[in-house]
Amino acid sequence: MGYRYIGSKDKLTDIIISEIRRINKNSKIVIDLMAGTGLMSLALRENNFKVVANDVMTYSYHHLNLHLFLNKEPDFKNISSIINLVGPSSKKNNYDLIIEYLNNVKPIKGYFYNEFSPEGKPINSTKPRKYFTAKNAAKIDGIRKEIKVLNKKKLITELEHSLLLHDLIMASNDIANIAGTYGHYLSKFVKRSESPIVLYKSKFSSIGTTEGHQVFKGYAEEIASKLTGDICYIDPPYIKRQYAANYHILETLAREDEPEAIGESGLRPWRDQYSNFCSKVKIRDSFDKIITNINCQDFLISYSEDGLIPISDLISFLSNYGIVSKKNIEYKRFKSNNSNKDSTLHEYLIHLKKNY
Numbered sequence: 001m002g003y004r005y006i007g008s009k010d011k012l013t014d015i016i017i018s019e020i021r022r023i024n025k026n027s028k029i030v031i032d033l034m035a036g037t038g039l040m041s042l043a044l045r046e047n048n049f050k051v052v053a054n055d056v057m058t059y060s061y062h063h064l065n066l067h068l069f070l071n072k073e074p075d076f077k078n079i080s081s082i083i084n085l086v087g088p089s090s091k092k093n094n095y096d097l098i099i100e101y102l103n104n105v106k107p108i109k110g111y112f113y114n115e116f117s118p119e120g121k122p123i124n125s126t127k128p129r130k131y132f133t134a135k136n137a138a139k140i141d142g143i144r145k146e147i148k149v150l151n152k153k154k155l156i157t158e159l160e161h162s163l164l165l166h167d168l169i170m171a172s173n174d175i176a177n178i179a180g181t182y183g184h185y186l187s188k189f190v191k192r193s194e195s196p197i198v199l200y201k202s203k204f205s206s207i208g209t210t211e212g213h214q215v216f217k218g219y220a221e222e223i224a225s226k227l228t229g230d231i232c233y234i235d236p237p238y239i240k241r242q243y244a245a246n247y248h249i250l251e252t253l254a255r256e257d258e259p260e261a262i263g264e265s266g267l268r269p270w271r272d273q274y275s276n277f278c279s280k281v282k283i284r285d286s287f288d289k290i291i292t293n294i295n296c297q298d299f300l301i302s303y304s305e306d307g308l309i310p311i312s313d314l315i316s317f318l319s320n321y322g323i324v325s326k327k328n329i330e331y332k333r334f335k336s337n338n339s340n341k342d343s344t345l346h347e348y349l350i351h352l353k354k355n356y
């Protein structure tokens with residue numbers, strides 16, 4: 001299944017990058033303020049920009065570490081002490097071995113098994129949840145435990161840690177029993193979710209440098225004053241659905257914790273990652289903090305015709321800060337399995353040149 005992330009700009013990176021170049025052909029540093037999957041940041045790196053990337057979600061932090069700081073498989077040079085390395089003639093490197101090792105760990109009837117599988121006993125609900133089959137959930141528990149141990153014993157570096165969590169997130173996405181997001185699980189296991197979970201090695205882009213980028217995790221409004229760039233690309237949520245609620249399981253994998261799973265859907269307490277961009281009332285105040293405090297003159301903002309505030313209102317609000325223009329792009333809509341909305345979406349790229 002890969003990554004079905006609401007609002008991912010994976011397919012729009014070329015258009016966005018050509019807009020960035022059109023706005024300022026000399027731009028070198030691009031801020032990707034709400035980076036999500038990190039795929040836009042990767043495309044920026046591959047186009048020779050230095051990237052300052054941020055998102056409020058922890059999983060995004062791990063994806064960004066991989067996409068911006070790795071251009072080849074890391075060495076995993078400290079793992080030999082825990083894994084019986086195959087002889088020197090073996091074609092397998094340490095990354096192959098660690099993935100093989102994690103794929104073969106003993107399943108555990110732990111937090112994921114209890115909270116997210118039909119055989120579990122959730123603490124706050126009488127009804128077991130069906131995000132994963134019992135076998136897959138127990139396997140995820142086993143893999144989580146091993147990654148934690150490796151990290152705690154300092155047998156992996158910070159980047160290797162991010163990479164393994166990224167690989168676990170991608171593997172979990174492949175077999176999750178959901179219709180696109182983790183807002184709820186499906187009542188019956190779909191075929192895909194019955195396959196055993198398998199971690200695969202990530203592929204690494206060798207294009208562009210891995211030097212000079214910065215990755216942050218936090219509210220854009222709060223870190224704005226620390227950021228400097230030639231252009232700030234902002235891809236905010238445009239609907240009411242909170243990312244923290246819709247991707248709660250990925251956040252739990254990324255944070256390696258065991259939060260209280262609340263209600264029938266088993267959401268983690270997510271108010272600490274609530275986004276003002278999902279609220280009609282708060283969105284203007286947040287834009288104001290960002291535009292005022294970031295040290296940057298050009299802002300490029302992605303927004304959709306489906307957005308919480310009409311595009312004309314957004315443009316008239318942004319005009320308070322400088323000169324605004326917009327570009328229309330037709331885009332294939334993110335469709336969860338049970339949505340039958342028209343599949344063409346009008347997406348806008350709004351350029352604000354801030355008055356100083």
Ligand SMILES: C[S@@+](CC[C@H](N)C(=O)[O-])C[C@H]1O[C@@H](n2cnc3c(N)ncnc32)[C@H](O)[C@@H]1O
Pocket residue numbers: 005006007008009010033034035036037038039040054055056057060218219220221235236237238243244274275276277
């Ligand atoms: C439309 S998605 C971005 C998708 C991204 N461009 C990609 O291609 O994957 C919006 C992102 O904004 C993040 N977000 C929402 N409010 C935020 C805030 N106040 N500060 C930082 N990130 C925020 C969400 O976590 C989500 O990842």
